[in-house]
Amino acid sequence: MTHPVNPPARLLMGPGPIDADPRVLRALSTPLVGQYDPWMTRTMSETQELYRQVFGTGNDGTVLVDGTSRAGIEAALVSLLAPGDRVLVPVFGRFGHLLVEIATRAGAEVHTVETAWGQVFPVSVVEEAVRRVRPKLVAVVQGDTSTTMNQPLDELGAVCDRYGALLYTDATATIGGNPLEVDAWGIDAATAGLQKCLGGPSGSAPLTVSPRAVEVLHGRRSVEAGIREADDVVAEQPIRSNYLDLAMILDYWGPRRLNHHTEAASMLYAAHECARILLDEGRDAVVARHATAGRAMTEGVQALGLRVFGDLAHKMHNVVAVEIPDDVVGDAVRAAMLEDHGIEIGTSFGPLHGRVWRLGTMGYNARKDAVVTTLAALEHALRRAGHAVPQGGGVDAALDVYAGASSTVGTPSLVEVSA
Known part of the structure; x- marks a missing residue:
């Protein structure tokens, strides 16, 4: 005999997930529409604009990745890093090690600097490592819930720019509850999740990439992207994932709406409501x-x-x-x-x-x-x-x-x- 889903009443006061805002739960229960319904595409565009404000950016490349926050992390790293690319990861907790693992699986040449759990990096330490390694990408967690530490990012964008590196941050644990200014801080890519300060369920990963990062993505067009665009030019090192191919995800969310997957409508509604509620409060x-x-x-x-x-x-x-x-x-x-x-x-x-x-x-x-x-x-x-x-x-x-x-x-x- 099966039973209906009836979870116990809980007050979730751990490091996440947390209790979703009732307005977000209501949004999850609203009717589905087709992925190319004009209402649906309009809602996708509205959601993009909402998250530009949440991230503090004007990036056109601001979308949702259908999956948990880790799907957003992987989409960013697998898409930006080609095999052999150098990446620098400052590690100050468990989720720095996660960035190392994902970048390694992408075939990157991974370099790390580490500090004791419970501490963060002075900008001078990161800059010395960037000068020594000369990475294509610096990948850093903003807030690592394993240690509760919040790594200052406001000067790292300028450091990366001086040495020609991209700056990526995992802002899953911080976005909404701590300052994050993607454009002002020179961040080239940032990913997040709904299940912490945004007050929603896990399952959708807001993501934003700068025009400079988009250029990198366009240089790694996949075979399928070439077919969809009737373009014979295919990169020598295409993105190693189809589902998490960020170039194709951007095409799906962009004005051409090139088919890539079927958008997770209920999670889109939840993500839209999370951002709307946050911006309504300010x-x-x-x-x-x-x-x-x-x-x-x-x-x-x-x-x-x-x-x-x-x-x-x-x-x-x-x-x-x-x-x-x-x-x-x-x-x-x-x-x-x-x-x-x-x-x-x-x-x-x-x-x-x-x-x-x-x-x-x-x-x-x-x-x-x-x-x-x-x-x-x-x-x-x-x-x-x-x-x-x-x-x-x-x-x-x-x-x-x-x-x-x-x-x-x-x-x-x-x-x-x-x-």
Whole structure:
């Protein structure tokens, strides 16, 4: 006997995914139309314009890749890197290693610089590596949720430009909740996902590429692209993926609408609504809301006597890593949070697995009631596990942060949501 899909009620306060905004869930349930229906193509064009604003760019090459955020990463790297191309990856957490793996699978000659987890790179270190390696592409994660660190990018575009390199960033964990200015910072390619600060489900990967990056893509036309355009000129090193061939994806989203795949309509609707909601609230206001929620969570766990991991000056707004006290079992506390309170928090990877909990304050959950509820539940779970904590300390500290914040920073349009 089968059963209908009926998930349990959860408050997702880990590093992502998070609870999707109810307006996004409603968009997912709306009717499907054909991929070349005028309404559909108009909605695709609207979505492109929305994400230009979200990314802070005027790039024509701003599209959605149908797949999770990793599909966007792979589309960018596989399409921009030909076998033998040099790529430099500054690694400061798990997802830097992911960029290394994908670039290696693309046949690139991969060079890395590494720093301790919990730290970021000074621009001088990256520049020295670029000068030494002379890469075609520098690929860097903006915010690595495994460590909660946010790598400054505002000077890296100028560094790459001086040495003739392209700059790519994975902004999955940061976009919407932290500043990101693709054009102003000289970023040639950026990819993201919906499931963190954008407040949607995983399954669509917003992506933008600069005109300079588009030129690289056009130099790697695939066999199929040549056939579709009745063009006999095919690159010597075509893009190694068909589905993730970014040149063909741009053609599909471009004015000619050359067929490549059938657009995932429901995910398009969700992505459109994520961007619309963010821009309706205002990019700066959303970043400020995430900053306030992140500060409230950080000061809340500190008021419970817990230590925060990493360089706080370079922490993402939307995730805090908390060192697990020696007298408790980290997974047991996480299980109690889930079973007793319906709240999910995360652990981490690699050298931080079992050493920290990761608490997220992002998207629809970057709001006061979610932060306070999580801190109250964490205090209770710690006390039940035998760890002494100041009664009410975390909640009071978080409320003090909110009391001191601007009255314009608070909740993501909850009145509209409940209407």
